[in-house]
Amino acid sequence: MAGADAALPAKLLTRVPVIVGPTGIGKSRLAFELAVRLGGEIVVADSRQVYERLDIATNKPSPEMRGRVRYHMIDFVDPSLNFNAAQYVRGATAAIDDIAARGRVPIVEGGTMLYVDALSDGFTLTGIPPNAALRSELEQLDIAALRSRLLAVDPDPGVDLDNPVRVIRALEILDVAGPPLRRLRTRTPPQWQPVRIGLTASLEVIDSRLDERSRRQVERGLVDETQQALDAGVPPTAAVLTGIGYAEALAHLRGELSLEELPAAMARSNRRYARRQLRWWRRDGRVRWFEIEPDPLPGILRYLDE
RNA sequence: GGCGACGUAGCCAAGUGGCAAGGCAGAGGUCUGCAAAACCUCCAUCCCCAGUUCGAUUCUGGGCGUCGCCU
Numbered sequence: 573m574a575g576a577d578a579a580l581p582a583k584l585l586t587r588v589p590v591i592v593g594p595t596g597i598g599k600s601r602l603a604f605e606l607a608v609r610l611g612g613e614i615v616v617a618d619s620r621q622v623y624e625r626l627d628i629a630t631n632k633p634s635p636e637m638r639g640r641v642r643y644h645m646i647d648f649v650d651p652s653l654n655f656n657a658a659q660y661v662r663g664a665t666a667a668i669d670d671i672a673a674r675g676r677v678p679i680v681e682g683g684t685m686l687y688v689d690a691l692s693d694g695f696t697l698t699g700i701p702p703n704a705a706l707r708s709e710l711e712q713l714d715i716a717a718l719r720s721r722l723l724a725v726d727p728d729p730g731v732d733l734d735n736p737v738r739v740i741r742a743l744e745i746l747d748v749a750g751p752p753l754r755r756l757r758t759r760t761p762p763q764w765q766p767v768r769i770g771l772t773a774s775l776e777v778i779d780s781r782l783d784e785r786s787r788r789q790v791e792r793g794l795v796d797e798t799q800q801a802l803d804a805g806v807p808p809t810a811a812v813l814t815g816i817g818y819a820e821a822l823a824h825l826r827g828e829l830s831l832e833e834l835p836a837a838m839a840r841s842n843r844r845y846a847r848r849q850l851r852w853w854r855r856d857g858r859v860r861w862f863e864i865e866p867d868p869l870p871g872i873l874r875y876l877d878e
Numbered sequence: 879g880g881c882g883a884c885g886u887a888g889c890c891a892a893g894u895g896g897c898a899a900g901g902c903a904g905a906g907g908u909c910u911g912c913a914a915a916a917c918c919u920c921c922a923u924c925c926c927c928a929g930u931u932c933g934a935u936u937c938u939g940g941g942c943g944u945c946g947c948c949u
Binding site for chain 1 (some may be wrong): 903904905906907908909910911912913914915916917918
């Protein structure tokens, strides 16, 4: 965080707590408590909580929490649509400005690694929308063909050439913006100072919390919620329904997974995701880590005061 | 008790007389930006014993086990 501070004294920048960590560790609860203490509002950085109605497996804050603290960037996108990181950064940036302008404390909390970093580091994202026709054409090609097609347009695109999703996206962007791809990827730090706070615990603790949460989500009516979304016309391929919990609930509705097996399958997906999140933020030296036991809140408040 | 089939990694599963596909799960990693996605790396000497053979997971015999059918 040193570089950005040189131009503006740190104290003049609004310090924004950014709560990160693996799924199921209680980030949401902590952000809530922090908001209550600080007179804050929460900007959720989560690629699934943005969608309307699908509440259970997206782990949206409870109605009680939402009654006491104002939340932003949740529950406002038609679940049939696909929301993306560029839209997120635009919306979240506006929300933070708005919160700060009203003299309140913005608190970012989230699990979607790219969203958190894109917002906090000010990634310039093109926001170029998916081109269905181009995609269906490109999806016919194997990775070697995709790769050579990309390299023909841009010899040094800076994307993983083994990864079809990335290569297709690169071609999609180049189709609109033209080469070179690298010039489109800049960073403009936000007008506020992120204070990254990581919540962590042992893998055993995380895993057992995920087991428990998955079981409760099924009890709370995850399958019904999924069925209702389908009945409302949300296609099974919609982004929300490919998320953890909904993907497994759909498998159950298709008869591929019994109700008894459902929580375990969900917990497994969650475990993988949690590990990926830990790896992502572990390598970010700007994150200050706090164990969830004992209550990390006092230490975090002290840290924010430094 | 008889007949038949099978016995390959945590699970599913291919395969061959010459040093054992793949998928899932697991572990580790990537990320200049569609990210709860995608990608990369790692991960077995084939139930046991004896025999045939230069060489057996693959062939033969005997165990043990599982499944099915029959009595």
